Amino acid sequence: MYYIDPHVHMVSRVTDDYERMARMGCVAVSEPAFWAGFDRSVEGFRDYFRQLTEFEPKRAGWSGIQHFTWICINAKEAENVSLAREVIQMIPEFLDRPGVLGIGEIGLNKNTRNEATIFQEQVDLAARTDELILIHTPHLQDKYKGTRMILDMLRRDSRIAPERVLIDHVEEHTVRLAKEAGHWCAMTLYPVTKCTPARAADIIEVYGDDRIMVNSAGDWGPSNPLAVPDFIQEMRRRGHSEARIRKIVYENPLEFFRQARNFQFTPPDTEPTESAVGV
Amino acid sequence: MTAQITPQPAADTLERTFLEIRAKLLELAADLDRIERGAGFEAVRDDERLQNIRKALQVLLEPGTDRAERVQMIFSDPYDPHWAD
Numbered sequence: 001m002y003y004i005d006p007h008v009h010m011v012s013r014v015t016d017d018y019e020r021m022a023r024m025g026c027v028a029v030s031e032p033a034f035w036a037g038f039d040r041s042v043e044g045f046r047d048y049f050r051q052l053t054e055f056e057p058k059r060a061g062w063s064g065i066q067h068f069t070w071i072c073i074n075a076k077e078a079e080n081v082s083l084a085r086e087v088i089q090m091i092p093e094f095l096d097r098p099g100v101l102g103i104g105e106i107g108l109n110k111n112t113r114n115e116a117t118i119f120q121e122q123v124d125l126a127a128r129t130d131e132l133i134l135i136h137t138p139h140l141q142d143k144y145k146g147t148r149m150i151l152d153m154l155r156r157d158s159r160i161a162p163e164r165v166l167i168d169h170v171e172e173h174t175v176r177l178a179k180e181a182g183h184w185c186a187m188t189l190y191p192v193t194k195c196t197p198a199r200a201a202d203i204i205e206v207y208g209d210d211r212i213m214v215n216s217a218g219d220w221g222p223s224n225p226l227a228v229p230d231f232i233q234e235m236r237r238r239g240h241s242e243a244r245i246r247k248i249v250y251e252n253p254l255e256f257f258r259q260a261r262n263f264q265f266t267p268p269d270t271e272p273t274e275s276a277v278g279v
Numbered sequence: 280m281t282a283q284i285t286p287q288p289a290a291d292t293l294e295r296t297f298l299e300i301r302a303k304l305l306e307l308a309a310d311l312d313r314i315e316r317g318a319g320f321e322a323v324r325d326d327e328r329l330q331n332i333r334k335a336l337q338v339l340l341e342p343g344t345d346r347a348e349r350v351q352m353i354f355s356d357p358y359d360p361h362w363a364d
């Protein structure tokens with residue numbers, strides 16, 4: 001089955017991972033901008049955004065995977081408000097590049113005032129530039145409170161259409177909040193701190209398969225870039241139809257991404273055009 | 280909200296997961312034993328994390344289909360609707 005991993009930090013992964021993902025049926029990835037494990041300078045961010053929009057799509061292409069990306073300053077580095085504002089000023093330079101889907105992953109980390117300030121400024125940027133938004137919700141004990149705070153801030157900005165926002169890393173206690181507010185949701189299959197394939201399948205069984213997707217959030221931490229195929233396997237084992245599984249791992253991400261100004265996707269079963277075939 | 284979709288009958292799920300559940304319970308029992316036989320257990324007996332673990336175990340004994348959500352809430356910071364004021 002073809003699938004899309006809608007949240008994976010491929011800059012932290014090796015080319016062999018792209019290759020293994022392709023063999024498992026991955027046809028596209030979307031890569032949000034995130035924390036590198038250390039705090040960067042403004043110029044460090046510029047180089048990172050170039051990597052996301054220039055080299056990473058090329059590297060994905062070597063395995064036949066289409067690469068999309070999101071640009072922002074993450075919640076952790078947003079704690080430094082003056083640095084964050086300089087980065088936000090630079091972001092529009094990258095928004096018209098091919099493959100850029102919107103602003104993300106913005107959000108909260110420790111639910112601080114500074115994080116909330118910069119979150120709102122990036123939501124404002126997305127509203128002014130007509131970009132989709134991908135939102136990181138905090139982990140562990142901060143998740144419920146942080147998700148409520150994020151939903152409060154989105155509700156207060158009347159320019160934001162809920163269906164143009166994806167709330168990521170939802171779990172049993174936050175999925176309903178995000179869905180009832182009209183947003184898209186994603187579940188992250190990540191060892192120990194987030195969701196498992198079985199719990200993600202449970203959440204689908206309880207809340208349905210509309211406006212929801214699953215991702216690996218594979219990054220430089222202990223993570224598994226092949227987590228989406230694990231979810232597919234779990235759903236099959238329980239007797240879910242191929243149509244339902246395909247909706248969650250392929251059609252739903254496409255439906256959300258298609259709202260992006262810049263989205264251009266070539267379905268995997270497209271016949272090659274004559275110019276692409278060559279002579 | 281969308282109607283619930285659970286294709287597997289309860290008996291099938293029980294059959295498939297019984298040994299996993301048993302293994303997880305044993306794992307948990309051994310973890311708690313290890314904490315209790317460690318030096319200085321008295322000092323952590325009422326640690327907030329252990330208290331929350333006990334609350335979560337209580338939830339597992341109650342009937343229902345929302346226990347995962349209730350356990351999540353035990354390990355969650357409270358939300359104040361006036362946080363922005």
Ligand SMILES: [Zn+2]
Pocket residue numbers: 007009032034105136217
């Ligand atoms: Zn991420």
